[in-house]
Amino acid sequence: MSSTEPAGPALHVPVLLDRVTELLALPLSAPGAVLVDCTLGLAGHSLALLGAHPQVRLIGLDRDPDARAEATARIAAAGHADRATVVPAVFDELPDVLDRLGVAEVQGVLFDLGVSSLQLDRPTRGFSYSADAPLDMRMDPSGPRTAADVVNTYSRTELARVLRVYGEERFAARIAAAIERERTREPFTGTGRLAEVVRAAIPAATRRTGGHPAKRTFQALRIEVNDELGALTRALPAAIDALAVGGRVVVITFHSLEDRIVKQTLAAEATDRTPPEMPVPMPEHAPVLRLVTRGGEAPGEDEVAVNPRAASARVRAAERIRRAA
Known part of the structure; x- marks a missing residue:
């Protein structure tokens, strides 16, 4: 500083x-x-x-x-x-x-570029997977589209594209399929449930390295929400x-x-x-x-x-x- x-x-x-x-x-x-x-x-x-x-x-x-x-x-x-x-x-x-x-x-x-310290450190903004919060991720809170909108309304194919391109996530198809399956039971509203669904969709051997399993998914959603x-x-x-x-x-x-x-x-x-x-x-x-x-x-x-x-x-x-x- x-x-x-x-x-x-x-x-x-x-x-x-x-x-x-x-x-x-x-x-x-x-x-x-x-x-x-x-x-x-x-x-x-x-x-x-x-x-x-x-x-x-x-x-x-x-x-x-x-x-x-x-x-x-x-x-x-x-x-x-x-x-x-x-x-x-x-x-x-x-x-x-x-x-x-x-x-x-x-x-x-x-x-x-990227997400600011303020946005990461205020869990209510929904940028972090480390604490449960509303699934928002808008840098401008008056913006038209939230991460919940993306997760709940995009087709499985479009979700996989976002995760693969913006998150460089090699398990994008598996994660998108898991999200589609889970949102039919109940729409996603919080970061905690999404992070857990992503974690479960990634093979156990992969989860043991490379940081939090949801990191790339959250990055991709943030980039999509904020263009x-x-x-x-x-x-x-x-x-x-x-x-x-x-x-x-x-x-x-x-x-x-x-x-x-x-x-x-x-x-x-x-x-x-x-x-x-x-x-x-x-x-x-x-x-x-x-x-x-x-x-x-x-x-x-x-x-x-x-x-x-x-x-x-x-x-x-x-x-x-x-x-x-």
Whole structure:
């Protein structure tokens, strides 16, 4: 936890904080620099960056009203309220947010993907399989679809697809069949019963390794409920477009599906697109980005020891080197 972050009711240890701070140090040192934190959460990264760069203006996006309230309180307690604008929005709404605020370009964009500490640590939100709670999983509690809706109304084939694609669950078909069988007896309403049905559907030998048997299923349902991969696919190109020359986008992912989208999107913009039949590179097809990280960088052993949730995290960053033609 950053020394600039005031204590709050929820324990929050920002992942890869030192590396994120280092990656954004250069662009945020520019006069009048604007940082967009697309996943504000409890504002751990943003507080450290506001403290390190007294001239930076923060625009923080989050769909979760609990997170926005807590982040706003923390930012105010740290004395940065006059430099921060907290916006209720999903990160794929970035272009509209910047347009409403009259911001033409920004120097830094940060994504810290996945579920936040606040959401995990409040069982009533239904993200965790460790305590029985309503089967919800909406990052925005006013959202139209809950995990219970998915579990109780999707066909067995569609459920298996969600679990296989978003959870990378090799027993997706077995789990979907078990869910279909159990929901005919009684619809699912809580996380506890679902976790137990998933556990029973997975072979005993497999259950003995790899953590909680329901982990992948809960991940898949959360991604489906919140359209996380769709939002990322739309948001990342918009974030790149919003960058000033010299600005950087930094993305922290927690599973391979997210990381693959980030890797491919950044790599595409860092590649010369001159048609192969042309004899020389054409300036209008030159790369827009320069990759700053070498692949997806992982946290060190010391950080994982302090914060086990960081174990699967990877960070990628890129810098805008020219305006698009």
